[in-house]
Amino acid sequence: MTAPSTNDVIDTVLGLDRFPDLQALREQRAKLKHLSQTSYQAALRPAEARNFSYALRAALAARMAALWKSQELAAHFRELLESEEGGSALVSIANPGNGAEGADTRLVAILAHVDLVTLSPKEATRANIEKLTAAGLDDRDIVTLAGLIAFVNYQVLVVAGLKMLRDN
Amino acid sequence: MSQPVHEFTIEPLDWKPYVKSVDVETATVEQLDALKITPSNKKISDYVLVLANEPETLKERTPLFNDIMYSEGGLSRGGREIGALAASFVNHCIYCASVHAARYIQLERRPEVVDEIYDRGLDANLPEFEQALFNFGVDLTAHPDNVGAYQFYHLREIGLDDLQIIDLIHAVAIFGWANRLMHTLGEPHRLD
Numbered sequence: 001m002t003a004p005s006t007n008d009v010i011d012t013v014l015g016l017d018r019f020p021d022l023q024a025l026r027e028q029r030a031k032l033k034h035l036s037q038t039s040y041q042a043a044l045r046p047a048e049a050r051n052f053s054y055a056l057r058a059a060l061a062a063r064m065a066a067l068w069k070s071q072e073l074a075a076h077f078r079e080l081l082e083s084e085e086g087g088s089a090l091v092s093i094a095n096p097g098n099g100a101e102g103a104d105t106r107l108v109a110i111l112a113h114v115d116l117v118t119l120s121p122k123e124a125t126r127a128n129i130e131k132l133t134a135a136g137l138d139d140r141d142i143v144t145l146a147g148l149i150a151f152v153n154y155q156v157l158v159v160a161g162l163k164m165l166r167d168n
Numbered sequence: 169m170s171q172p173v174h175e176f177t178i179e180p181l182d183w184k185p186y187v188k189s190v191d192v193e194t195a196t197v198e199q200l201d202a203l204k205i206t207p208s209n210k211k212i213s214d215y216v217l218v219l220a221n222e223p224e225t226l227k228e229r230t231p232l233f234n235d236i237m238y239s240e241g242g243l244s245r246g247g248r249e250i251g252a253l254a255a256s257f258v259n260h261c262i263y264c265a266s267v268h269a270a271r272y273i274q275l276e277r278r279p280e281v282v283d284e285i286y287d288r289g290l291d292a293n294l295p296e297f298e299q300a301l302f303n304f305g306v307d308l309t310a311h312p313d314n315v316g317a318y319q320f321y322h323l324r325e326i327g328l329d330d331l332q333i334i335d336l337i338h339a340v341a342i343f344g345w346a347n348r349l350m351h352t353l354g355e356p357h358r359l360d
Contacts (some may be wrong), residue, residue: 025330029239032338035232042225069313099193116349122260124352129186139187146349151225154345158314161337165330166318 009038010155013072014162022166036158043151044080055084057148060110064118064152073152073159091135108133110145117149142150170357176262178286180270183263185354189217202227204252218353233346238339243328243335247301251336253282254305255343259287262348263356300326305340 010033011015016023019126044057062077078094081087092098100108109131117124136148156159173181173295190199192212202223203212237248251273256264269282286291290306293299300322309314323333 026332028244028331029235029334029338032232032235033240035228035235039228039232042222042228046224056169066258079310115353121348121351122258124174127357129354140188140221143218143353146353147219147222147225150345150348153348156339157308157312157341157344158337160315162334163338164315164317164320165333168317 008033009040009076010036010059010159013076015039016164019166025074025165026162036155038168040155043148050144051137052144052148053086055087055090056079058084058087059090059094060148061095063111063150064149065115066094066158067096067115067118068153068156068160070156070159071078072163073111073130100115106137107161109137113145117146120151121158170360171360172355172357173262176265176286176289178269178282180359181266181356182359183213183215183219183261183350183354184286184357185214186267187218187221187353189214189219192217195220196223198223200228215350215354219349233342236335236342239335240332243332243339246272247277247332248265248335248339249275250255250281250301251305251339252343252346253285254302255286255309255340256347258306259344259347260310261343261347264343264350265316266356297326300328301336304336305343308337308340309344314334 011023011026016024016026044061045054047056057082058077062074062081065073065077065149067072074094078091081094093100093103093107096115100111103111111131113128116128129142132145137145172184174224175288180181182297189255190203192200192203195203201218203216203226216226216230219229236253238245249268250323252268253265256268256344257263269286273282280300281294284294285302292302304315304323307319323336328336
């Protein structure tokens with residue numbers, strides 16, 4: 001069971017404490033707001049990190065947010081990354097301008113998949129999953145990675161839509 | 169052995185994963201707990217059994233999806249399905265599109281709206297209300313970094329209030345999630 005979080009990430013990154021009308025609107029959909037936050041916990045800080053350290057999850061999330069130029073979320077995930085154990089070693093991959101020079105085969109494959117499925121999911125095929133398998137990811141790892149990518153992209157879209165409501 | 173389907177089709181489809189799904193017989197307590205809250209009146213789909221590899225995520229995702237698509241009030245259920253369809257067309261999730269095209273028709277009894285989307289894809293020429301929902305879904309999915317006043321005023325022009333707009337945002341966004349699972353972890357097949 002994920003503990004209810006007192007800090008809602010989406011409210012925080014959009015500074016909604018200064019926009020009470022939009023905050024109240026989100027409360028009209030309190031259940032989905034809460035489940036969006038518990039989904040964040042499950043994707044970024046699950047009970048067991050297993051083969052994706054919290055730092056790696058945060059770094060990949062920061063990279064995806066930056067790929068979509070979601071500055072608020074990218075800044076949030078970079079901050080999260082810096083707070084995670086081993087985070088400083090992964091700062092470079094949070095920047096989508098950086099490839100995986102010197103990285104191991106597994107990380108190279110993960111970054112390629114993250115970039116493809118974030119920006120061009122329609123291009124993904126069975127061959128992309130086979131590349132992950134060849135790089136040493138098992139079936140559960142592949143579902144973990146897909147779930148992280150899918151969640152962060154959801155959050156990017158929600159933040160983009162709410163920002164439209166906030167600013168108009 | 170059926171062939172995978174690579175073109176949009178409105179016919180009902182099967183979905184076959186590229187990775188192993190969880191076997192209910194050998195599932196962990198946590199996996200069974202996460203599976204319990206999916207609709208239990210029918211066989212658990214391969215898709216959900218694949219997601220059960222990550223029970224902590226699945227346990228949150230299932231009720232989130234249901235609340236976004238089926239909550240009371242706000243945007244009509246059919247309107248949410250247009251958001252789902254727009255996202256699925258941009259992301260080329262053939263399976264998602266087939267399911268949600270059928271659901272839209274079932275809810276709204278307007279197959280001509282779906283036919284036009286299937287005929288012309290992202291260039292679909294729809295009645296004003298559906299067009300605005302569809303365009304917003306396409307724009308938010310394809311260019312989340314470029315959604316602003318233009319999109320907002322089009323939604324206001326067809327009379328959407330804030331709650332209806334926030335419902336549409338979530339319907340499109342949850343398909344940014346669902347498409348990235350369904351289209352990347354497996355592929356659709358014609359029913360045997």
